[in-house]
Structure formats: structure tokens, C-alpha cells
Amino acid sequence: MSMQNDGEVQSSESRFAAQPTRERVGLVVDGANAAQAVQMIVDHEKAGVRQIWMTQSPMNPDTLSTLAAAAIPTTSIRLGTAIIPTYPRHPLTMALQALAINDLAPGRLRLGIGPSHRPTIEGMYGIPVEKPLEHLREYVEIVRAGLWRGKIEHQGTFFHVNASLPRTAEIPILISxxxxxxxxxxxxxxxxxxxxxxxxxxxxxTAVPALRQSAARHGRSVPPVVAHVLVATSDDRQAVLAATRKQIERYGKLPFYANMFADAGFPVGPDGRMSDELVDSLVVSGTDEAIAARFNELLSSGLDELLVLQVPVQDVNSERAQLARLIGQL
Structure with a gap:
């Protein structure tokens, strides 16, 4: 494949810019209860939301199983994982689970995977985390071979896999x-x-230029950056900041995040405490009009898509419905 020139990189950006805003904003669904999550996905589709994302939290019900259930009563909403941890799940198993969802909802799954965090993987599962990016590279290679080509012949450092899948499915594979x-x-x-x-x-x-340069070096189209954005449908900024801090404060204690925050110019305290400036930089809030305007601003700045996580301030259910309506009407 030939290397991309600047014009080709621009054309990659424009393919996202040409899409309606509503197609570029996805909403995170809480997976703590599978039945409730399925109902939320059904409701979000009715509200006009085009993409949902679910995270595999350590002790939540299995996300891919929930999405398989959600695939049946829905018809068009895209279903994404952000993310499924790789270490506890064999890549052949991951590919076969993704294939099942594609059978139920052809073309609607986007498979986001990643290594998760050492305290979770080692502390909870007892699985050693060694060279996580190299492990992830092998993992993606196996999953793609299975889904896109239908045949896996892999002899690597972490995995030895030989298998043929019953059919192919070119499911997009995204990484954390x-x-x-x-x-x-x-x-x-x-x-x-x-x-x-x-x-x-x-x-x-920092991040988007690194991704674009890497894609160009390897002769690939620039893959989209789906940026995580916290959103509160409230114009009480102090209440928003307090609710946001409560929701995300644990991340300051996770080494992967603490290192990234330092790279971003927001080092955390010795106890993992996140500064007010960091919390303030992560959350969008205000009226529906102000939030929609900020979405458009972010999408015009060089980000391809947004992955929206609700920050409840007073009433989680009514605010979630309001946020879904807002996204569905973009």
C-alpha cells in the first residue's frame, strides 16, 4: 500500500466532516444491569441516537452478551464496546462473540478492545500484564484474521492460534x-x-498528530479518534464539577491514567487527587443549546467522533433521557 500524502490525509478527515453531527456523537450506556441496558438502548434508538457504547467494567454483566440481546429488538442503532479488556478473554473467543452479534445485527457492531489496567487484571484476575501494547498488537492481529479473513494461523509471543471461522465479518476493530x-x-x-x-x-x-503520522508511515487511511466527553445537562457549574469529581476520582489512582494526565499537563497529587483544572477540562455542561454548540466545536477542531458519558447531577433518569433527546436531535 502506498504512503499517503497530505491531500489523502485531508480526504480522510473530510469523510467524517461530511457526516451529520448526529452520526458522529455516541452515548455510553450503563451495563450494570443487562435488562435495563437493553431497554435503554431501545429507548435511545427511538430518541434518534445513532451510536451507543458500552464498557466492560470488572464486575458488570458481560457486555457482548448484553449487546447481542440489544441487537434483536433494535434495527439501526450502532453498537460499540469501549472497551472489552483483552487479557481475560482469548482472542478467538472474542472474534466468535463478535461474529454472533454481527449475525444478529449485520454491520452494526464496532469492537473496541484494550488491555485495561494492571491493578484490575493482575489484582482481580491474577493475570500478569507484560508488554501490554505488544500483547494488544498480537490480539488485534488474531481477531482481524478471524473476522476479516476467516482463518487464523498465528504463532506469536503471547498466542498460538490455528482456526477457521464459518464466515467472515469486517467488523471495525478499535483500540483503547x-x-x-x-x-x-x-x-x-x-x-x-x-x-x-x-x-x-x-x-x-499530542495524540491526534501521533495517530496521523503513524497512519501515514504505514500507508493507511487515518482511523477515527472517538473522543470521550463527560456531559452534564445542568448549568450549575459547581454542582457539575462536584458530580464529575465524584464520578471520575478513582482514575487518578490508576497508573496508566496518572501518567497520561501528567503528559497532558495536569499531574495528579501523591494521593491520586485530580486538580480542579483537570476536572474542569473534562466536562461539558449547560443548556441543550450550549452542549450542542460545544459538540460542534469539538467536531470541527480535529476530533472525528464523540463518545458521551453522562454525569448525573440531580436525577439520573430524567437527565439521561434529556441527553439522549439532545443527541438524537443534533
Whole structure:
């Protein structure tokens, strides 16, 4: 494949810019209860939301199983994982689960995967985390071979897999991204980058250029950056900041995130405490009109898509419905 020139990179950007805003904004669905999550996805589709994302939290019900259930009562909403941890799940198993969802909802799954965090994987599962980016590279290679080509013949450092799948499915494979090395890997091997809690200036000045340069070096189209954005449908800024801090404060204690925050110019305290400036940089709030305007501003700045996570301030259910309506009417 030939290397891209600047014009080709621009054309990659324009293919996202040409899409309606509503197609570029996805909403995170809480997966703590599978039945409730399925109902939320059905409701979001009715509200006009075009993309939902679900995270596999350590002790939540299985996300891919929930999405398989949601595929049946819905018809068009896209279903994404952001992310499924790789270490606890064999890549052949991951490919076969994704294939099942594609059978139920052809063309609607976007598979986001990543190594998760050492305290979770080692502390909870007892699985050693060694060279996570190299592990992720092998993992993506296996999953893509299975889904896109239907045949896996892989003899690597971490996996030895030989298998043939019953059919192919060109499901987009996205990877979690925090620091520069992960964005470079996304540019090289992935169909999208899924940063989580990355301040916007860090994404625009550091991460996106690293991804684009890597894609160009490897002769690939630039994969989309699906930027994680916290959103509160409230114009009480102090209440928003307090609710946001409560929701995300644990991330300051996770080494991968603490390192990224330092890279972004927001080092955390020795106890993992996140500064007010960092919290303020991560959340969008205000009236529906102000939030929609900020979405458009972010999408015009060099970000391809937004992955919106609700920050409840007073009433989680009514605010979630309001946010879904807002996105569905963009």
C-alpha cells in the first residue's frame, strides 16, 4: 500500500466532516444491569441516537452478551464496546462473540478492545500484564484474521492460534488509547482510537498528530479518534464539577491514567487527587443549546467522533433521557 500524502490525509478527515453531527456523537450506556441496558438502548434508538457504547467494567454483566440481546429488538442503532479488556478473554473467543452479534445485527457492531489496567487484571484476575501494547498488537492481529479473513494461523509471543471461522465479518476493530505509543499503534493497526478521559488539548496537540503520522508511515487511511466527553445537562457549574469529581476520582489512582494526565499537563497529587483544572477540562455542561454548540466545536477542531458519558447531577433518569433527546436531535 502506498504512503499517503497530505491531500489523502485531508480526504480522510473530510469523510467524517461530511457526516451529520448526529452520526458522529455516541452515548455510553450503563451495563450494570443487562435488562435495563437493553431497554435503554431501545429507548435511545427511538430518541434518534445513532451510536451507543458500552464498557466492560470488572464486575458488570458481560457486555457482548448484553449487546447481542440489544441487537434483536433494535434495527439501526450502532453498537460499540469501549472497551472489552483483552487479557481475560482469548482472542478467538472474542472474534466468535463478535461474529454472533454481527449475525444478529449485520454491520452494526464496532469492537473496541484494550488491555485495561494492571491493578484490575493482575489484582482481580491474577493475570500478569507484560508488554501490554505488544500483547494488544498480537490480539488485534488474531481477531482481524478471524473476522476479516476467516482463518487464523498465528504463532506469536503471547498466542498460538490455528482456526477457521464459518464466515467472515469486517467488523471495525478499535483500540483503547491513552499515551502516545497507543495512538501510534492505533494508526498502524486499528480502525479507530478510543481515548478515555483525555483532556481535549492533549488529544489535539499530542495524540491526534501521533495517530496521523503513524497512519501515514504505514500507508493507511487515518482511523477515527472517538473522543470521550463527560456531559452534564445542568448549568450549575459547581454542582457539575462536584458530580464529575465524584464520578471520575478513582482514575487518578490508576497508573496508566496518572501518567497520561501528567503528559497532558495536569499531574495528579501523591494521593491520586485530580486538580480542579483537570476536572474542569473534562466536562461539558449547560443548556441543550450550549452542549450542542460545544459538540460542534469539538467536531470541527480535529476530533472525528464523540463518545458521551453522562454525569448525573440531580436525577439520573430524567437527565439521561434529556441527553439522549439532545443527541438524537443534533
Amino acid at each position: 488509547t491513552l499515551r502516545v505509543g497507543a495512538f501510534q499503534l492505533a494508526g498502524e493497526i486499528a480502525d479507530g482510537a478510543l481515548p478515555w478521559l483525555c483532556p481535549i488539548p492533549y488529544l489535539l496537540k
